[in-house]
Amino acid sequence: MPTQRTPGERVVVTGLGVVSPVGIGVEESWKNLMAGVSGAATITAFDSSAFSTTFACEVKGFRATDHMDRKLANRTDLFTHYAVASAAEAIRDAGLRPEAMTQDARDRTGVIFGSGQGGLRTFQEQTRAYLEGGPRRLSPFFVPMMIVDMAPGIISMQYGFRGPNHSVVSACATGNHNLADAMMAIQRGEADVMITGGSEASICELGLGGFAAMRALSTRNDAPERASRPFDADRDGFVMGEGAGALVLESLAHARARGARIHAEVLAVGAAADAYHMTAPHPEGAGAVLAMRRALAQAGVNAGEVGTINMHGTSTPLGDASESAAIRTVFGEHADRITPTSTKSMTGHMLGAAGAMEAVASVLSLVHQAVPPTINFQWADPGCDLPYALNQAVHRPISLALSNAFGFGGHNTTAVFRAWEE
Known part of the structure; x- marks a missing residue:
């Protein structure tokens, strides 16, 4: 039977999982974030020498068959492998034992x-197969390997979870939108x-080439x-x-x-x-202002x-400045007493995974009362004038942490987490 609950049920975070360019697993990733370790290097997945950008923040040493x-593994895309691995760690961290759960609990x-x-990698590979050999060369797993909702589908199949199951797609705001739907389901x-x-x-070639073409x-x-x-005057x-x-x-x-x-409460x-x-x-961060104000309210x-x-x-010239301006608008004088940061300085932009990775980092900031650094800062930009955690981690009391995730299409999201105290 469902646990007895009251309207406006409080929702807490009990498990965390990460697959990132700075570590596979929460412990390694957090250690490297706090130490200011960059995950960027020349791309190894393919020959990038013909592209205007030849590097990225790849995940190192990951093996799908470990998860x-x-x-x-052969019938699913790499994005699903990463999803399954991070979910498995979060489930273990939460102390859940799916094999011992009743069917009602799984439901x-x-x-x-x-x-x-x-x-996207599957799409690229299957397009190549079609162009080289025609329709007979297409895999029967092409569509299920490509579609976004296969990640939650496979996770549910791994453990027999039959509760709400779907995907939200909103470019780089994806992580926070999925977090919102999960919270509301509870x-x-x-x-x-x-x-x-x-x-x-x-x-992959298409992913790198597409973003490079946009400059x-x-x-x-x-x-x-x-x-x-991020926030450096020489960012490009x-x-x-x-x-x-x-x-x-x-x-x-x-x-x-x-x-x-x-670990924390999600508010x-x-x-x-x-x-x-x-x-x-938006130049003044209009949508970002609304998202932060709505989140706080x-x-x-x-x-x-x-x-x-x-x-x-x-680390884009327009984005960092408009977000900084939005924070000034929302917080006024208190903006000078906040310690903002960008973990993308180390992980790169994980796109649809960025919001989720940074939500995990925000929870860990509350757990450890520490803010990871924004590395690589050298030159001040008048448009980015907040007291960021520059080049070194900052240890300070934190009761509330925000995590911003914005996406192409003008999507703006802000998650609010509170430090947990019994």
Whole structure:
């Protein structure tokens, strides 16, 4: 039977999982984030020498068969492999034992997990196969390997979870939108436990070439590890990243009933649109302002309580400045007492996985009372004038953490997390 709950049920984070360019697993990734380790290097997945950008933040040393059997690995895309691996770690971290769960408990455990581009590598490989050999060369697994919702589908099949199951796709805001839907599923009483997050594996010829054609990428090919430099006056574009982030959410009543360890409480996810441009942010960050204000209002907290913001901070000239301006607008004088940062300086832009990875980092900031650095900062930009955690981690008291994730199409989201105290 469902756990007895009241309207407006509180939702807590009990599990975390990560596959990132700076580590496979939460422990390694957090250690390297705090140490300011860059995940950027010359691309190894293919020969990138013909492209204007030759580097990215790839995941190193990942083996799909460490997380699923070989047959399933061969029938699923890399973005699904990352999703399954991060979800498995989050489930273990939450102390859930799916094999011991009753069918009713499995029915009330769901998976809402997204991706910005899904199986882009599969799409590229199958297009090549078709052009070389015609329709007979296409794999019968082409479509299921490519579609975004296969990630939550496979996760649910791995554990027999029959609760709410779908994907939200909103480019680089994907992680936060999936988090929002998972939280609301619990608040509506549809589930007791939700596994949520985002995954991306689009470092391939089409992915790199597409972003390069937009002139969105850094071309600092001689020093990849210094290329992602949010807020720096010499920033010249983002660095592609890949991986996945996963969180286990539970109703507070359910978590307490099973004696779960609670990492943090998720209070709200605010959302808004720029209604301005396909790819460029609003110059004054209008949608970002709305998203942050809505998040704070829904959370029922005061702006003056916020201690850190994991900014979208992609290292693009327009994006970093407009987001910084939006924070000034929302927080006023308190903006000078917040410690913002951008972990993209180390992980690169993980696209559809970025919001989920940064939500995990925000929760860890609350757990450890520490803010990872924004590395590679050298030259001040008058348009980026907040007291960021530059080049070194900052240890400070934090009761509330925000995590911003914005996406092409003008999507703006802000997640609010609160430090947990019994």
